[in-house]
Amino acid sequence: MSGHDHPPFFATWRRAYVFAIALFAIEVAVLYAFTLRFS
Amino acid sequence: MNRIDYIVLIATILAIPLYGLWRTWKHPNLREYLKGDKTIRWGTIGLSVLATQAGPITFLSMPGQAYESGIGFIQNYFGQPFALIVVCAIFVPIYQRLKVYTAYEYLGQRFDGKTRYLGAFLFLIQRGIAAGITIYAPAIILSALLGWDLNLTIWLAGGFVIVYTVVGGTKIVSLTQRYQILVILIGMALAFGIAVYRLPADLSFTNALSLAGKMGKLQAVDFSLDPSRRYTFWSGVLGGFFLSLSYFGADQSQVQRYLAGGSLRSSRIGLLFNAIVKVPMQFLILLLGAMIFLFYQFEKPPMFFNQPSYQRAIENGHGPQLTTLQTRFDDVFTRKRDTIQAMTTGSPADTSALTAQIREFDAESRNIRDETRKILEQSGAGPKSKDSDYVFITFVINHLPHGVVGLLVAVIFCATMSATSAVLNALGSTTAVDLYRPLLRPKADDHHYVVATKWLTAAWGLVAIAVASFASLVENLIEAGNILASVFYGSILGLFLVAFFLRSVRGSAVFIGALLAQTLVLVLFFTLSISYLWYNVIGCGAVVIIAWLLQQTFFRNETPVAVR
Secondary structure, eight states, rough: OOOOTTTHHHHHHHHHHHHHHHHHHHHHHHHHHHHHOOO | OOOHHHHHHHHHHHHHHHHHHHHHOOOOHHHHHHOOOOOOHHHHHHHHHHHHHOOOHHHHHHHHHHHHHOOHHHHHHHHHHHHHHHHHIHHHHHHHHHHSSSSHHHHHSSOOOHHHHHHHHHHHHEEEEHHHHHHHHHHHHHHHHTTHHHHHHHHHHHHHHHHHHHHHHHHHHHHHHHHHHHHHHHHHHHHHHHHHHHOOSSSSSHHHHHHHHHHHHHOOOOOOTTTTTOOOHHHHHHHHHHHHOOOOOOOOOHHHHHTTTHHHHHHHHHHHHHHHHHHHHHHHHHHHHHHHHHHHSSSOSSSSSOOOHHHIIIIIIIIIHHHHHHHHHHHHHHHHHHHHHHHHHSSSHHHHHHHHHHHHHHHHHHHHHHHHHHHHHHHHHHOOOGGGGGGGHHHHHHHHHHHHHHHHHHHHHHHHHHHHHHHHHHHHHHHHIIIIIIIIIITTTHHHHHHHHHHHHHHHHHHHHHHHHHOOSOOOOHHHHHHHHHHHHHHHHHHHHHHHTTTTOOOHHHHHHHHHHHHHHHHHHHHHHOOTTTHHHHHHHHHHHHHHHHTTTTTTTTTOOOOO
């Protein structure tokens, strides 16, 4: 089964990718706040 | 190391592979040997991908990197989440749909045989040498500090890996990596806790971080556009993206990890797990280095961490010069420690002046260490790797309790074994599937290919040990691996990007494009002095541009093939 065969399946994965990027953005924001606080 | 340490070390490094052998002891068919069975789930895949990337170099060198230059190196991982999402969305579905065993098999289906062989060949050269470095790097440090024989250490780290990787194939690699990375994470967390605990009792954790920040060790994110700065957010996102895309999309040692089990869902969740946990994990390892730096502001560090090299210089007649430097170093250390104590207990009004003083003392300490290194090089006792590579293991051996020392040495061995097993598994599989089967024995039965893959895996293991036995590093351990990867990865990634995105380009154009691009990168590598991350971008871009131009000109009339 490929992601291209089932649109809902593809949409679920798109949400998963957005979620992963959002978490990464939070990680960078926390690291930047850490930098500002302790540098 | 005492008897308890040796018991912990031996029990840890033997128990995991023996458990793996017990769990995988059967006669698999080719699919099971190369991809594992369907019991491999996303958790195992995620930890296996994490363990393959985080080799011994990560755990030995990275705390030392933070000790020397701060935690800014974390930014090199900022491109990885984006690359992993591209791999999840584009690479994985294609590999799974075509049911390929190796990434290069796909190149054969999309282009032709010669492009497949070229992709496999570039991978084998790069990874065959890198496997040797993966074994050599920890062996040279552990043997120097623990007084072990270098060749014995290399065989200890490499020999056992060859045996269990050959016997169990992909399933044992994934299974053992799951437990090896857990041991590694527990060991590193323990080292972090002890490093913080060993700081002075009157220094709170927040004050400790403030102090490390004032000494310039905690700048994690730098949005500067200044190209002369080594690590910035922008170079990390752009350079890290290309390096990670090459590594996760086109390096069989990683492709084989996430194709294990054969489920698209498991592969994707395993990779997304890495997109989320990689940055926090590397941050904590770097922060451990900053904590060790703080620890050594109150406890006098060795002037030079590579003590065996230092002792050789004394034996070679440079004792008087080194004694003079040691006296200066001790004096600077005492004055710096007194100033730090004055700052942590004094009024906030004095902070700026005292911080400036501490930074001056710190700069002077670094100058003295540089002078020491030059004397060591003049004496013929020149170290084969940066002194910062010895920082973490020196801290472990000299300041951690017995038992924990054994566990941390086991961590280094576990990291070596997990990274090496993944690479040997990939080297053996690629040689069997992409070269041996199509070129030498196209019509043998399944059992024949399993046996051939086992023999080829063992042969690559011996090649890695041979490289490790004759290697001598020229730069930092992390950089040696990254430079090697950057020189070859760009062309390999270019092959895959043309395959996915330039549907009009066919085999001959991309084959010649990749050869010319690889030649260009090698010429630039030997003639220019630019950051190694650029070779990756140049190699990849050159393949894409040259292949497209050749297709539009010389190969315009080439017969189209069915594009997958």
